[in-house]
Amino acid sequence: MPESRKNPGFKIVPAFLLLLLMATGVYAQTPYGNNKAAGRYQATRGIRLYYESYGKGEPLLLLHINGGSINVFSGQIPFFAKNYRVIAVDSRAHGKTTDPADSLTFEMMADDVNALLDSLHIKSCPVIGWSDGGITGLVLAMRHPEKVKKLVVSGPNLWPDTTALIPFVYDYLQRTADSLAKLPPTAANKNQLKVIRLDLLEPHLTLQQLEAIKCPTLVIGGDHDGIPVTHLVDIYRHIPQAYLWIVPSASHFIATTKKDQFNARVAEFLREPYKNIEGMNVLQ
Template identity: 55%
Template sequence: MKNLKTTFAIILFTFFASFCNAQQLPDKDTTKYGHNPAVGKYADIRGFKMYYEVYGKGQPLLIIHGNGGSINNFRYQIPYFAKNYQVILADSRAQGKSADDKDSLSYEMMTDDLNALLDNLKLKDVNVIGWSDGGIEGLLLAINHPDKVKKLAVTGANLWPDTSAVDEFVYNYAFKMNQVAADTMKKIKNPTAEMKNQVKLLHLLTYEPHIKLEALKKITCPTLVIGGDHDVLRTKHTMLIADNIANAYLWILPNSGHSTPIFYRDIFNQVVGDFLSKPYRKIEKFGRFE
């Protein structure tokens, strides 16, 4: 049994070390973001305690992390946006400091968690930045709770989990690792809570989301859809998302993978910051010549 648990741990470590490499920051972390006792709080919502931190003052800005990530993934964005915004970040359910021992996990569930957090903070509407899974949740927040989202910027988001949306190598690798992890779990008599938790996250990004194109028509807020030209999500899929949102800009970064908020942090912050601060411009007719 011990050998099985060791094997399982190696499987998960290998997967998240490679697949979630976008969340591995390129330099040593000297910040307290994500573990700051001066500002860190827990909100008792929807059956679990959600950990969150708030920085800065101004219009509220919700920033949402990706699969297996945490508040700390945005250490390059927090100081930049906190100069002009009240920046709200939370560890999503079953991730970071937001422990959750339930068996199920879905993007809709985590989106409703964020909506409940905003209610808990008495915030009627916010600007939103979402990366990867956080981008999916940003889209769902604008679809299911449109009154909550003033402007939305998403990077590396997808609508469904197949090779029309996800790079074929990445999709097949994730699917294989999910199968191996699930099979190994069946052989372990008493899996730990951490094992169960990691399987939930792996299953989530392998089999979800399932957002229909028609649902994007419900998004009326100005939206900036972002992707790397060599993202784990196909460029044509990112373009498809932008094309089906009424008031959307599209930004594809050249020579970039999935890690746009990290490896392109300076230009990412500037462009997203300009998008949030400037009025949305409808470009049509002769405006297309500008």
């Protein structure tokens, strides 16, 4: 029997096992995601989008994993806030951003972010997206290319099947959705089911669409990621100005389990101009 049926207070965790975040110390005693001093709401597109700002300088946007919230970037916010104005967002239907609607798509979430940037008078900024946040980042760069100065995507996928998600993850999502569908239709249960179904039914992007992304992009994945390495390689190959970083001995949770490596590599990418390595340069 699923744990949720034995204990009504238990919440089924979404796509990528948020319990691992607890094990890696992300849910330490920090104010991230629940900081009244840093938090704001922006009324836009039928919702109140919650975000928090830290630091000063060039804006840097953080977009979190499925089922997560601003708090999953506890290992990144203080690091990047030393040099950037970090803007971390609770995506639609996540964290403090409630969403009563039945539907949820990555296009909706990308347009939410675009509206937030407009409201903050930010014409363009670097974007870091993890998992679903990475998908939202890709969609944002395609739908609103002027907004994305540089893009970092860790563990995104382009379509919802076992070629873009490893079979274990896809089956886990399906089992979780089936279990949630049997629970009483409370607002919380309906929201969790909507979030799970997002990764079961979305996105529907093509490799050819990625060719429209003009900003420099860093594609990140673990060699034991929930997204097949071959899929990440395909994403990298179809973005004109892209780098690929496959991290050894790493899962989908590079931002937490390999925090220092992740932060240093992303900071270098954001700091340095993109270099097109070709011709004789590949031998140097």
